[in-house]
Amino acid sequence: MEILVAIIIGSLTAVGTYLMLRMRTFPVIVGLSLLAYAVNFFLFASGRLMLNAPPLLYTDAPHTDALPQALTLTAIVIAFGMTAVAVIMALAAYLNDGSDKLDMENAAPEVTPEERGQ
């Protein structure tokens, strides 16, 4: 089971990293989501892998660690919220500019006339 989990985490991370390097917003956001899956699995596994064991401490019987599960839940919620923000901002940037590339030209900031007038 360890090998299976390791392969899953490894392939998700590899694919996520590759997609993040594509430098266009859609693949990058998909890549970020895959990385978030990978990290959730990894966090889950940090409490050691146990099958069919209750999440109880201080028992002599085999038990699983409940804390990484709580941490994973927190990480899932945060990753979900952050991905939503990233999607909205990427969309706004695309609609403003007509390009979904992440690279940008080395230009000075634009100051709109109403900003100058204050």
Add this chain to the structure above:
Amino acid sequence: MTHFMVLPLITTAVMAPALLFFRGHLTVQRTLSLVTTVALVVMTALLMVEASSGAISVYKMGNWDAPFGIVMVLDRLSALMITLTALLALGVLVYAVGTGWDTRGAHFHPLYQFQLFGLFGAMMTGDIFNLFVFFEVLLIASYGLMVHGGGRLRMRAGVQYVIYNLAGSTLFVFSLATIYGVFGTLNMADMAVQAASLPPEDAALVRTAGAMVLLVFAVKGALLPLHFWLPNTYTHAPAPVAALFAIMTKVGAYAILRVFTLVFGPSLALTGTLFSDLLMPAALFTTVIGMVGVLAGGSLARIASFAAIGSMGTLFIAIAPFTEETTVAALYYLVHSTFAAGVLFLVVDMVQSRRGTCALELRAPIVQSGLVASLFFAAAIATTGLPPLSGFVGKLFVLDALRDHPWAVWVWGVVLVTSLVSVVGFAQAGSVVFWKAHSQPADETTQPPATGVALAGLGMVLGSIVIMTLAAGPLTAYLTDTAAQLYAPDAYIGAVLGGEE
């Protein structure tokens, strides 16, 4: 256990959503936001007085004992950081109100308070997973502030900023999982206890976990080669936001100081001087790249951004040896460079709003040219480290503290040569913007002069630099105690894990 120490957190957490109810009522929002920030300055100053006695206050959330519950810890370093944040935030907020920046998009004031909430939380928490959560709070508020006012380039720079930091956060969770796998705890004081009793065969994992955390904080601190998010973000962020972001990079520096003195401290045999050896060359390169960027920036905003990178490099040079003496210098430079970067971005905004661009090309002379030029001159002196302002004192401290370091020659060479390079960069920029402009025909469009409120905000930040130059003695005494407390972590561990009811 006193409830007072979490009051800055509670105030900001309550005020941020409360301000949302007053959208559309600009005067109410501005008044509330300013009153809150003034109150925060008072609160954090009182907390700093409390912490200066050397007492370490611990607040247990929900009264759960550490390491099972989350604790907030207030020691000298945390108190210094939150006071610094509140002071900078007040000056910047007054400037934002005075220039009307807060009216150029929705929800500036609620986001500003959320930003402060995240910053205070990150600086006070004693739990490393909670540190991650507060990082996310301050980041999500900063995403909103970063694109405040909108605009084509700002949105694109915003996307870069978000994506880069999301990748950084993912790495943070990876490192947290590794830490939990090795240490079996996420409470920083408990981690310090566990670290001492780890078997030598765990050395590889401990080193990996430490290096990953270091990378995450280096992203926040814009340390080479992880600085790529900074130039575009700071260049295109609204000026008051860029000025407030001066404290964001310092959060990375704070986190490194906290974690790498407490948990992966220099006395930990499993890691030894690994992190010090990693940090020093990176810091030297950061200083060089930052100051060369000042020379080649092409626009005032970009010059200010690279100056911020360069100052982070100098700061990390002083942090890297992880000794008490160098940490005093690092802390002084940290306080100085926060105010210096803040005031520089505000002055750049004054230039930009008058010329219509901050690109280094010839334009007509600006309104209030003399006043703005003197402010720019003062900000440049502070940033480059010329006397008489605190930049000079700070760099002197750093150089003096590193005199006995094995890399002393490199450190002295890099700091001194890059200082010269940045002086040239700023002088060149200033002469194009303020002096050569007089050869151009006057601009027909009239621009209103700066309001007194905006100048007051800028004056507050600049005044802080002057005060910390004049009061360098008392400040250094406090910082010396702070460094002593950092390198004697037993008191911290005892306060967090001790059975104090």
